[in-house]
Amino acid sequence: MTNDEIRWFVLPPTQNFETWRSVLRSHAQAQGLSVVEVVAGNEQITLDDIVLTADLDFARLVGASAANTTVLDLPPFVDLTDCAPADIPFRVLDATRKIAAAHDFEGRFTSVDASLPVPFADLPALEAGSRSPSALEIHLQNALAFLNQGSAEWSPEIFSYAKGVGGPDEAGVLDITGRPRLAIHGPYIFLTRGVWRVTVRLSFDADAAQKPYQIQWGGSESYAEHDFSPGRSGIYEITLEHEWPTHAATEVRLLLLQGAFHGQITLHGAVVQRVS
Template sequence: MIMSHSEQYLWLVFPPSADRDDWVAATKSQAEHAGFTVMPAASNAKDVPSDKILILSRDAEEPRKAGAPSRNVAVLLSDRGPLLPEVDANSEPAPRHAAVRNASELTRRGYAFFSERVFKAEDFKGDAVEVLPGLQLLGLNSGPESERNRALSEAFSVYANNQAFWGSEIFDFNAKDVRHSNGQVTFDLTGRPRILIFGPYIVMPAGRWKAVVRLGFSVPSAKHRYRADWGSQEVYTSYEFRPGRDGVFQLEIEYEWDKPSASEFRLLLLEGAFDGEVTFFGAEITESR
């Protein structure tokens, strides 16, 4: 049987990451040294007079639509998180939320379409790794990651393990006084009824997913009414409660995604408060069977 050109091309998929440009540059140099012609996905590989073509892409949907066999596709994931420094540092949350949605969706597709061909940065700590036939790659010595990017990298492991811890660093808080310490966030409750916690807009695969959230309440904050929402931004599973006493509480809430879409956990204060503090310890996300 004669193979089509698309079945012979090799593909490397790099979802968005803080050091994606560095990975692409290093890969291009090593691949060209190995005799490959390296091209972006938008190019027409048919016009290239070479039998060793490597196509670079952000999206695993592209090689899937092109009919590339799994053996000719590899997905490379950075461990530096998905956010570029300028997005990570931006005080306006909307660009960051959009970046998280985009990067998580492209990472999800990598696992969904080529789960056996996903390589992580930790796989390159030693000798060169053969990621595709005839192509061995060495890893990078990237700079330090931010706390938010570190937490997002951990959160994205939900695609590999069907569970992940979502740390407080990847959520947003609506309060005048917000204190981050040892992976948890304590914030002042004083003010009108409002959304206290929201985020992180990571795209969830279709299925039923449970969020186990730990919250701490001071004596004044324990007397107020709250609502917790978990779902796909527009539709939620909701739970109203009043702690009644101070201490740390665990909340379990489930929602079923009928198709992949962005996720949101929200904690709402349902009545005005004159004092009190709430502590958020993050959420454990697991697929419910």
């Protein structure tokens, strides 16, 4: 099999993913080709098949390579349709893993505006999706701008927060009253390989400023960390760097290291930037 006889086509999660998959399948079948969509992982695949999948990681395990695979450069999107609030981090992890894997691909990464390889060289234009994204989906879409721009703003809305005793119901605002705990964490977005810097912007009121904290940037087992105590109220920026040898999940974690009777923290957001 040569590079001109590609049979694996990877469609990373995008807003009109189902439309893309349907159009590609129908277009190939209209040419008399056999199409297999890898969904469960137990599909039977033969050398004559055109294989469609969203998961490049899985495709590699069952034979996809740089020589026989095309990844379509589609606008990244995390679809939260019918997703319960408790399941959102898992949906973000799954979708951004597939997206980051596609952007880490060292083979053919093709813009859909360019000439696609056979059998999709004359693919018709797709109609835009009809559903407007939710506010959280837009925040996540903006957070994925680092894929093409090398940096992105991660808004307070995409992070998770420990429950406080009181305080305003506002994204990024946290009442720290209570025991030592993980105060802020997330957003569980996969980054591509490389060294990435995060700059986190936090404000502390007079009570919260007297407490000790640790901030972490990285994965669950490997991460950069910094211990600090603000000492006085105000807005602070904290910068950390960490290296990802391959696409992997990432998290900002702010730990409250001492119990508190009063205090409020506000996360104003974070800027993520590729260093190398």
